[in-house]
Amino acid sequence: MSSLLELTLAQALDGLKTKKFTATELTNDYIKATEKCRGLNAYIVETPELALKQAKESDARYANGTARPLDGMPLGIKDLFCTDNVQTTAGSNILRGFKPQYESTVTSQLFRDGAVMLGKLNLDEFAMGSANITSAYGNVINPWSGADPVNAARKLVPGGSSGGSAAAVSARCAIAATGTDTGGSIRQPAAFSGITGIKPTYGRCSRWGIVAYASSLDQAGPMTRDVRDAAIMLRSMAGYDAKDSTSVNRPVPNYLDAIEGGIAGLRIGIPKEYRVDGMPAEIETLWQQGIKMLQDAGAEIVDISLPHTKYALATYYIVATAECSSNLARYDGVRFGEREIGKNLNEMYENTRAKGFGAEVRRRIMLGTYVLSAGYYDAYYLKGQKVRNCIARDFGQAFKQCDAILTPTAPSDAFAIGEKQDDPVKMWLNDVFTVPVNLAGLPAMSLPVGLSANKLPLGLQIIGRPFDESTVLGIGAALEAAAGFKHVPPFHA
Amino acid sequence: MTIDKNTVARIANLARIRLTEEEQNTMAKEFQGILSWVDQLQEVNTDNIPPLTSVVEITLPLREDKVTDGGYADDILANAPKQAAGFFVVPKVVE
Amino acid sequence: MNTNKNLIKGETGDWEIVIGMEVHAQVLSESKLFSGAATAFGAEPNAQVSFVDAAMPGMLPVINKKCVEQAVRTGFGINAKINLHSVFDRKNYFYADLPSGYQISQFKDPIVGEGKIELDMPDGTTRTIGITRLHLEQDAGKSLHDQNPAESYIDLNRSGVALMEIVSEPDLRSAEEAGLYLKKLRTILRYLGTCDGNMDEGSMRADVNVSVRKPGGPLGTRCEIKNVNSMRFVMQAVEYEARRQVEIIEGGGVIKQETRLFDNAKGETRSMRSKEEAHDYRYFPDPDLLPLILDEAWVANIKATLPELPDDRKHRYIKDFGLSAYDAGVLVAEKDTAVYFEKAAKGREGKLAANWVMGELFGALNKENKGISESPVSAEALGGLLDLILNNTISGRTAKEVFEEMYASGKAAAAIVEEKGLQQVSDVGALEKAIDEILAQNPDKVADYRGGKDKLFGFFVGQVMKNTGGKANPSLVNDLLKKKLAG
Known part of the structure; x- marks a missing residue:
């Protein structure tokens, strides 16, 4: 074996179980990998001492036969998950130096299952962004930058908001990572970085301890090398949490069972509204290839309609900004985070928030404040919630005809830092295929299926019924097997 | 609809974000663009559609009335920018 | 209005x-x-x-x-x-x-x-x-x-x-x-x-x-x-x-x-x-x-397990105890007071109990800024006092004196009455004897009264009470005096 870093999470677990190497060896290799990859700026904080301590404990458990489902797996944690006594910034200046005195439910479940934390991963500030260029801790570089020798100097974005997670998994400085997805923040960076990411059903993973962006849309999920790894990670991350009132009390299935099952007879819906204006032909081609692969694997292809798709983005930007304007009111410099002094309390608030929040966060807070304000509530917020219902109903109708839906993940491959930055709406259009899923609360996964003309990864998205992550993973496994995507980014550890 | 600088200033005040004149002007222009884009929603007929506030099809869970939390003032104050005698400290509030 | x-x-x-x-x-x-x-x-x-x-x-x-x-x-x-x-x-x-x-x-x-x-x-x-x-x-x-x-x-x-x-x-x-x-x-x-x-x-x-x-x-x-x-x-x-x-x-x-x-x-x-x-x-x-x-x-x-509410209780007091709406309202205003009142009134006369609770008891408690839960006289003890009034053992006036003693010492009404010999005299023969003595000592006043000076009636009552150490049953004294003076 050339390097432990080449192993998927499933393979590494196997290696530890069969004592081919130790968790400490694996973790040490990953700590070196994080150092080697610092140029990507994927990590905001590295926690090597903690990682080695956890690895040692894992080794002890492997030695005495009490190993857990994720024992010894070196993960990167998106810096939106609060981690006990480890700086948690949400990519924002306003939380610089903040050390939570508590552990998020999702990360505590990962640690319960033996996972090792390598550090906290960079992200768009408060998860608001599609390119990881809004972080107060600098841009994350897509390890696929330079894949095309013609454009070798183009520094590409990894997608966002879970850009650090996508870059770290892609460049092999984490065996897997956690992400969160409010409008595509797991799936779009997964597509841009050539990895797999699944956003579970809303209510599947606890939101407790995850810095909130838009409460009715936020959902945590795994970002991994392949579908099998996603299934393993999701099993540990998912589950009912009495501390989250929107958490749903349903048993968590063994998702690995699902990926063995095959997809013969499953009906896959193809929504005609996802052929948007100006979408590159290569995206359409990839989609058609995906359809063919699933057909060949025994699935039945069904044309479906999701008529309100074109309104999803505008709806999202009403709902998400309204919620964020309220969720981010707590960052006031009183109890935690950075304070900017002022002559009186109000000035302190205004100075703290002006300095602490970046431009995109300020823009969304302002927009959300506006759509909720007196005189505009009905025209914007209420209208948005009604259209949201139309979008959710579209999916409900569609799932009468099909078991899952196949679409492209993003309307393009990874773009360069600096592009699409002249107009906020242009940037937001990146999420056109991912946003409807969050509005409807459905599970959806992106996985790499091919390369663009720029030799960059392209992903397809599989959308499932509520709480039917198993079918999504099953279809993903079939598509993955057929696509055989084995490309590696030009830069990796 | 036109969004002027005064509207932006009012919203910035509600959101407690200090903006310079220049920022107010820029944001007014941005808002103009964003809101005219958002206005496409007016095309959708939502006459008999109730607003969707949550996609979760469960009812609000109720917890038992037991004291299970608190009692860790040090942890509550651990990240405070300014504290004294067990209190958070802020510039004088005038009533 | x-x-x-x-x-x-x-x-x-x-x-x-x-x-x-x-x-x-x-x-x-x-x-x-x-x-x-x-x-x-x-x-x-x-x-x-x-x-x-x-x-x-x-x-x-x-x-x-x-x-x-x-x-x-x-x-x-x-x-x-x-x-x-x-x-x-x-x-x-x-x-x-x-x-x-x-x-x-x-x-x-x-x-x-x-x-x-x-x-x-x-x-x-x-x-x-x-x-x-x-x-x-x-x-x-x-x-x-x-x-x-x-x-x-x-x-x-x-x-x-x-x-x-x-x-x-x-x-x-x-x-x-x-x-x-x-x-x-x-x-x-x-x-x-x-x-x-x-x-x-x-x-x-x-x-x-x-x-x-x-x-x-x-x-x-x-x-x-x-x-x-x-x-x-x-x-x-x-x-x-x-x-x-x-x-x-x-x-x-x-x-x-x-x-x-x-x-x-x-x-x-x-x-x-x-x-x-x-x-x-x-x-x-x-x-x-x-x-x-x-x-x-x-x-x-x-709904089924709601306690009795103040308005319901008030209406019950009006109906069962014959209290005025205002008195009933005062008694139900505090649950503790209402409970106290009901205990004291139970099996006795509601109106009398109400007067005692709102009069002597509230008066004494207010003087010391005490709540009814701190009262040195329990509802049962007050009930004992009311019993002595109702069975004519003591007069209302004596009862006030007994109440003060109860409030100060915490003793039961019956014990105080016994100890101090405060039982009222309702023996007609004994009272007639006392009345005869008073009338005999004041022939001029008797004449004045009979001549139309009605106000002197009070004087005779006072004298009889004085002679009996305040223990004479006042209503009996009234009846007997009227008969004797008329006759």
């Missing part, structure tokens, strides 16, 4: 006061509305604060079932409609003691809808006051402004404690009615055990909306007086504010709708600078919570 006497006399004629109240009542519960931190009063700063109450990043609310139950129970207590579907909204505003920058409250869909409560006026009439709604919401923390000249200190112990906001219709017409309304509400909450009603600990606070108008005219602009924390202050605040408004209007000014503060020390209201700016709370449904759906059977069970 009583509206007339409540009018304010102004230079330009009479003015009517219109008052609506928003009462914030702290729900009796062990833990907070959306967190498991304790609610007890008087802890060290920030000791009863969870990460949720401090609005730390990523924290989420989970609702307390008991608080919901208490709100429903209170809803029944104010004869209101219980909404099986209600929604929690966020009320967004910045304030130092509001950690999340929003208060979780109920805006469009409160848990309790319209209701009403009855006020017993001292003149014996009843006033019905409409309740608009009751909703659940979180309390804020506490800012201390007097610790440091340049800074305020924030304690979040109260942050997240459950409150019921009970909103009345603008049906109140005088300071007195406002005071009675608050008192009645407190009585109901205490009966139900849903709020302890301790205003000095802040468990009950009132926001009072006051406006004035020409009788029958359109409503005037109202001012809201925030956080008035005693019955007396509510009455003072209404009185002051109404007069202030009349003076402004009659001086050619207009009333500005604003939030005002009541200065307890000066007895005045003044404008609150911090609340001056226009509010835009941007209410929207809290996405961290789901609609609250109540199970019909659960609600029915709460």
